[in-house]
Amino acid sequence: MKMHFCIPVSQQQPDALGGRYVLYSVYLDGFLFCKVRYSQLHRWDEQLRRVFGNRLPPFPPKYYLAMTTAMAAERRDQLERYLQNVTADPRVIRSDIFTEFLTLVQLHTLNITTKNVALAVCLPDGRSVMVEILTSDTAERVLEVVAHKLGLHPELVGYFGLFLIRCFPEGKLSVVKKLADFELPYASLQSSEVENCKIGLRKWYLDPALDSMLMDCRAAGDLLYMQAVQDFEIEWMKPTQAQREELKALQKKENQTKFLELSREVRHYGYIHLDPCTCNHPEPGCGALLSVGNNEISCCITLPTGQTQDIAFQMSSVKCWQVTFLGTLLDTHGPQRTLNQNLELRFQYSEDSSQQWFVIYTKQAFFLSSCLKKMISEKMAKLAEENSEMQIEVPEQGRSKKPPSQPSQQKDYFNFLRKSKMKKAAGDCVWGTLTEEGL
Incomplete structure (x- = not known):
């Protein structure tokens, strides 16, 4: 399951030889996770490839000439996608190579010694x-x-x-x-x-x-x-x-x-509630109280007139979603720790043969996305368990045995976007039936 890694900003820093290098600020779930150089990530990728080989996503290539502004932006996007994709393989994220590197860069970024x-x-x-x-x-x-x-x-x-x-x-x-x-x-x-x-x-x-x-x-x-x-x-x-x-x-x-x-008989038992936020339904600027659980997104909407509406979105009808970072970083050259939390989560909802986008403006967009992914993974685990119980092998003499077919590759159901990338990626987030491998 992909994680919410993003690199919204990078900074040029002087090195010991009088040159300059780029330091990438890596955020996880909207919070500063670490600051790393391309060379550090490249060496880490090489170590991972010795163990996992072609299982890994492609790593951004080296540039042997000075990078233009466009090239620098492209590399930042490529590194962002690499971090998102490399965490999609559970065998990779459980490896010592993966964990030890991320432990070191977290400690180094915050100048924390092991004690x-x-x-x-x-x-x-x-x-x-x-x-x-x-x-x-x-x-x-x-x-x-x-x-x-x-x-x-x-x-x-x-x-x-x-x-x-x-x-x-x-x-x-x-x-x-x-x-x-x-x-x-x-x-x-x-x-x-x-x-x-x-x-x-x-x-x-x-x-x-x-x-x-x-x-x-x-x-x-x-x-x-x-x-x-x-x-x-x-x-x-x-x-x-x-x-x-x-x-x-x-x-x-x-x-x-x-x-x-x-x-367990009470409405919203076991749900996670989000802080008050706003949404675009049924009109822009409506207040919203969201709670997530039991395979649904429950939303209490306050209209500009003061009236309230309760809407429950079933996860089985949520076709995809994306988190978009709309703002800019504050104090980009200082010790910033969190993004300027100008975030939105939008999901595509299908009902009665029609589809529409529901947009939620909340500082907890990344956490909300984590909850949606959790509900999807729980549903898939339950379906897998039910299917395994239904599959009963009946031996037949002389029956040819075919190898199990590989699941079709599905597009990912989650995207992280920055405002500058919204138009480019707007159509890249639709998925059909999910498989466990797609998570």
């Missing part, structure tokens, strides 16, 4: 778990440490994730981003310019039916209960009045099992 530190990881009930880690430990490693400390069964760790979460005094919260497995939580926390940010532990699936996979583990059940209570208190869940009263009574009795059973 022991204590990291506070917030739980949904407001408590924090203190873990002893290295500054160079990845999110995958930190998650394993936290899970071990909580007594979470190792096979269930993948149902949870570490998130960058912004906390507000009144108890509200905003999920800023999901940390990728190879990100360094310590570095991400240091580099973020978002106020009151913490590293938080939350479940990372959007199909409520998956709760059943975790209920036999006491630690997992405790975490699900904590998050359900938190979502109830901050009004991410939408219970009826009768459900609300019953949930309060069960919470007071600390009856976790019954609380979770009832929660």
